[in-house]
Amino acid sequence: MASDCIFCRIAAGEIPAKLVREDENVVAFRDIDPKAPTHVVVIPRRHIASVNDLEPGDAALLGEIFLAAKEIAREEGIAASGYRLVVNTGRDGGQSVDHIHLHLLGGRRHSWPPG
Numbered sequence: 001m002a003s004d005c006i007f008c009r010i011a012a013g014e015i016p017a018k019l020v021r022e023d024e025n026v027v028a029f030r031d032i033d034p035k036a037p038t039h040v041v042v043i044p045r046r047h048i049a050s051v052n053d054l055e056p057g058d059a060a061l062l063g064e065i066f067l068a069a070k071e072i073a074r075e076e077g078i079a080a081s082g083y084r085l086v087v088n089t090g091r092d093g094g095q096s097v098d099h100i101h102l103h104l105l106g107g108r109r110h111s112w113p114p115g
C-alpha cells in the first residue's frame, strides 16, 4: 500500500467511499464526481501506478478487474444498453489518480471519438 495514495486508502477502508464490490484483489466504488448516471471506479487493491507499470504477472489481476466490471454492469442494469470502460494513463490520457483504475460509465449514450 502507498500511504499517500487515495485509492490505496479507500481500499484499506481509511477513506470512506460508496463501495459496490470488493473481494480479495479488487475493489469498486462510485466515483465522487460522476460523469454518467452510472460511474464506478474499479481498482486492484495492490498499488500499481498506471498501465505503464504493469508487468506480465499482472495479467490475471487485469482479468479480475474486467470481470468485476462486467458483473457490476449487469447489477447496475446497463449490460444490455451498453457502457464504456476507460483507463486513463498519464498526463495526456487524463489520469489524475496514480493508482491504476478502470472507469465503468453507463446510463447514457457516449460519443466517439472521446474528448
Ligand code: AMP
Residues within 6 Å of the ligand: 006, 015, 017, 029, 030, 031, 032, 033, 034, 041, 087, 088, 094, 095, 096, 097, 098
Ligand atoms: P482519472 O482522472 O482517470 O485518474 O480518474 C480518477 C477518478 O477518481 C476521477 O473520476 C475522480 O472523480 C475520482 N475520485 C477521486 N477521488 C475520489 C474519491 N475519494 N472517491 C471516489 N472517487 C474519487
